[in-house]
Amino acid sequence: MTSSHVPAPQPEPAATPRAGGPFDEIPKLDGELCFDQAALDAASTDFGGLVHQLPAAVLRPGSAEDVATMVRYCRERGLKVAPRGQGHSTNGQAQVPSGLVIDMSTLDSVKIRNDTAIVQGGVRWSTLVRASLSKGLTPPAFTDYLELSVGGTLSAGGLGGQIGHYGTQVDNVLELQVVTGEGEMTTCSPTLRPDLFRAALGGLGQCAIITRATIPLVPAPRSVRLYTLICPSVAALTAQQAKLIGDGRFDYLIGQVHSPSPDGWTYMIEAAAYDATPADDARLTSDLDHTAVEVQDLDYFDFLNRIAPLVETFKSIGEWQRPHPWYDSLLPASAVDDVATKTLANLKAGALGLSAVILLYPILTAKCRTPLPVMPDGELAYLFSLLKTASPGADSPEAMVAANRSQYDATLEAGGHWYPIGSVPLTQDDWARHFGPFWDEFKAARHRYDPDGILTPGQRIF
Incomplete structure (x- = not known):
């Protein structure tokens, strides 16, 4: 009896560039760039269910470097970019028609070091608190629903019942790693690039994408x-x-x-x-x-x-x-x-x-x-x-x-x-009134760190 070797079928690649489209020369990535309809459909809606805008591609980054690489790629081609955590926006804030949505959920590393947590932006708060509790520690401030991403709530503010003692979630951040609208991956804190730190925390993704946060921990109650x-x-x-x-x-x-x-x-x-x-x-x-x-x-x-x-x-x-x-x-x-x-x-x-x-x-x-x-x-x-x-x-x-x-x-x-x-x-006038005395500083940070205005267009601020 003779036998022959039949090669095992290979899976279809998750990212197949569309010839002649905006993503026809994809750089090397640790993660994957997705064009399949299921990925695009998922990124075209959110918890609000009011706005539906189809992106051209969805990035599932394998590293923060992937985020920086694709932001640079999109900036060179005039494409808009929006980070998406758990999709809990209610009015299309994390959507971008014909642009790139970054699915941050694949950036999910958590490290506990002494009395701090170093977490990537896609980590859910429930994941973080489980990890910290194994050390007898806890973040001091939460929103009431834990299945939201760290990067998502830090981009908005993060309000919860501990606010009388600890303030908002953005008041409890020691340092950020971010990717700016220029595609620069950098670190900021109250003493290192403080203008970027101030504009990124609660800044609705207008100046930078939060890829990592260092959060203080306190002893956890039983x-x-x-x-x-x-x-x-x-x-x-x-x-x-x-x-x-x-x-x-x-x-x-x-x-x-x-x-x-x-x-x-x-x-x-x-x-x-x-x-x-x-x-x-x-x-x-x-x-x-x-x-x-x-x-x-x-x-x-x-x-x-x-x-x-x-x-x-x-x-x-x-x-x-x-x-x-x-x-x-x-x-x-x-x-x-x-x-x-x-x-x-x-x-x-x-x-x-x-x-x-x-x-x-x-x-x-x-x-x-x-x-x-x-x-x-x-x-x-x-x-x-x-x-x-x-x-x-x-x-x-x-x-x-x-x-x-x-x-x-x-x-x-x-x-x-x-x-x-x-x-x-x-309207844009409404937004200027909303930010009040911080508007001029915020607008300056936007122009400095996202000069081509490619980040998070779904907020409709600029």
Whole structure:
């Protein structure tokens, strides 16, 4: 019997340049450049589900050098570039028609060294906290949903319940490695290229792409005692929150407003004390004015990650896949009661969707030391967010976006600012007003580090 050797079939290359297209001379990469329809389709939408723009290619970098190489390549050819973390943008901010989307999720290295974490930009916060907890440490500041990328939240600001003690996530960064719009890979910090550092943190990807961050770590608690307190009104909620963030008795503090029941809106404080026991209850809550209280004891990671099961529920019923025209604002303490009360009075039950969340919680502006995100004047500000979902029976996505613009105008009139992660149509004049005193410095950094204006066009700032 004779036999013959038949070569094993070789897989099709993931990156097949299109002849005559903009990517016809691809440089050598550690990762891959993708042109398949599945990759392009995935990069043409986001969590918001409102904007759909098809890129010409998707880079899955094997290294930060790949990012620099392809930014240089695109700059030479006049192509736009947008980094994409977990695709959690709500208005096409990480999309670029006929350009290059960089899928940052492949840059996922985490290194723990003593009391710092050195993480690549595509690392999810859940991955980082698991790694740090193995050393008994934790990052000091989180957003409430951990399945977002480090580079993504640091490009926006990163607000969460620890803000009363540690400020925003961008206040807790020691150093960045970035790739500028010129394709230069460089390091910046408060003392090394500080103008770039200031413009990259919270800078919405306009001057540089964050490829690595060095983040301080603090000792991690073992457990969390979580108190849920119900207040009778907006004014009662914000007054209690002002007291609690002022005296710092809780390690974590947020607030929510729940959709109206037959008895009206429900105003809720979530306050957590690390490593507390029932013996601490009287000290923590006995002087507070609330109508009900619920107490839970949670493992620290389960506390940080408690939104994840809710998200899985939303995914299972299709809510996570619907359009999400979110609105997030920062209001001065002097105006928060008036703006929030009027807004809620004009909302009908179900208008924001089945899975809508309304956030209302305080921020000590002195803890927010970076120029971005832009905070209102005064010692105390409030995050007021309308996290909408276009569920069946709710307002249409278009109506929600139009309502966001009206809400934005009311926010400005009250002396507030937009927290720029949501869905609001803004003009370039609006953006100049948004950045305020930092605008000239920010614009100068844009021209210095991205002189051809190729980075992150979906933000529509320049």
